[in-house]
Amino acid sequence: MKVALLDDYQQVARTIADWDRLHAEVTSFPDHLGGPDDVVAALQPFDVLVAMRERTAFPADVLGRLPNLRLLVTTGPANAAIDMDAAAEHGITVAGTGGVDDNAPTVEMTWALILAVVRHVPEEEKRVRDGGWQRSLGRDLKGRRLGVVGLGGIGKPVAAIGQAFGMDVVAWSRHLDPDDARAVGVTPVTKEELFATSDVVTIHMKLSRGSRGLVGRAELDLMTENAVLINTSRGPIVDEDALLAALTEGRIGGAGLDVFGTEPLPVDSPWRSAPRTVLTPHLGYVTAETYAAMYADALEDIEAFAAGREVPRLIAGPEVATSR
Numbered sequence: 640m641k642v643a644l645l646d647d648y649q650q651v652a653r654t655i656a657d658w659d660r661l662h663a664e665v666t667s668f669p670d671h672l673g674g675p676d677d678v679v680a681a682l683q684p685f686d687v688l689v690a691m692r693e694r695t696a697f698p699a700d701v702l703g704r705l706p707n708l709r710l711l712v713t714t715g716p717a718n719a720a721i722d723m724d725a726a727a728e729h730g731i732t733v734a735g736t737g738g739v740d741d742n743a744p745t746v747e748m749t750w751a752l753i754l755a756v757v758r759h760v761p762e763e764e765k766r767v768r769d770g771g772w773q774r775s776l777g778r779d780l781k782g783r784r785l786g787v788v789g790l791g792g793i794g795k796p797v798a799a800i801g802q803a804f805g806m807d808v809v810a811w812s813r814h815l816d817p818d819d820a821r822a823v824g825v826t827p828v829t830k831e832e833l834f835a836t837s838d839v840v841t842i843h844m845k846l847s848r849g850s851r852g853l854v855g856r857a858e859l860d861l862m863t864e865n866a867v868l869i870n871t872s873r874g875p876i877v878d879e880d881a882l883l884a885a886l887t888e889g890r891i892g893g894a895g896l897d898v899f900g901t902e903p904l905p906v907d908s909p910w911r912s913a914p915r916t917v918l919t920p921h922l923g924y925v926t927a928e929t930y931a932a933m934y935a936d937a938l939e940d941i942e943a944f945a946a947g948r949e950v951p952r953l954i955a956g957p958e959v960a961t962s963r
Contacts, residue, residue, distance in 0.1 A: 640945060643685040646671055646694035656934035661941060671695070671903050679704045686710070689937050692924070693718055694902065699725035710734065710944045714933035723955040732944060732956035736936030738929050745923035746796045749871045752895030753839055755917045756867045778865070781805035786837030788812060789844035790820055797841060798825050809833055812844065834861040839869065846873035856881040865892040871923045874900040886915055897923050
């Protein structure tokens, strides 16, 4: 059995789980494989793939060209980048994993970005290392307004931390229950009011047809020149061209982005030189604890499959009806 560990950017997958238990040939790929043809060329020999969330896509065209693939394990409980119907059609079983707390790392990352942007941490840190001293002027969070777009499993703890900082917290989403928001001390507002009055806007929604492009030119034009936008959810929720223009023209104060429409971010991406931004490479869930839990579950999935037992975290497979 040949097993591939994909997108192992930190080159830690081989050390985090005891892959020797499989008595299999295990190969780690530390770099992103690229487009569909590159993925197929690299992965044709493998029986089992362990995908790191949605870093590598597996559409029907790719799955149909991997004749040896029998099991595809994704870290996390679901993966929108895998065509489940195509997997079933080609006899490929798809399984997932759990995690320590899939929300906590992203909540923490959100606040790392908020603080980094409003207090200019990266630029001041660089200035110290270059021999200089402080030049920027940060802003207090206490007494400011935090606008949370999506008050769910991540949005609620993000809101609670904002309250701990002494911020006035408001929220909006299409399906927000006003009573649910008020129960946690958050004021429900319209989308327009949230963008027009918030000093910090942070996005916590799943990517869907309804949320794609949710934050565009109209929403950005409502924001004040000192307001900042934080996105640790998914890149396409924000119109990236509109956001880049708003930052370049100085119409908003800044942005902290952990996600992008194309990942990894291309070398020549205009985001790499965008003003008033703090950019991180999709670190929201990337912690040692989360990786350890995910890879341990992935190993159990593979062992069960190899032994002909029921796969504990089965998502889809030849014998499982799929739906979209």
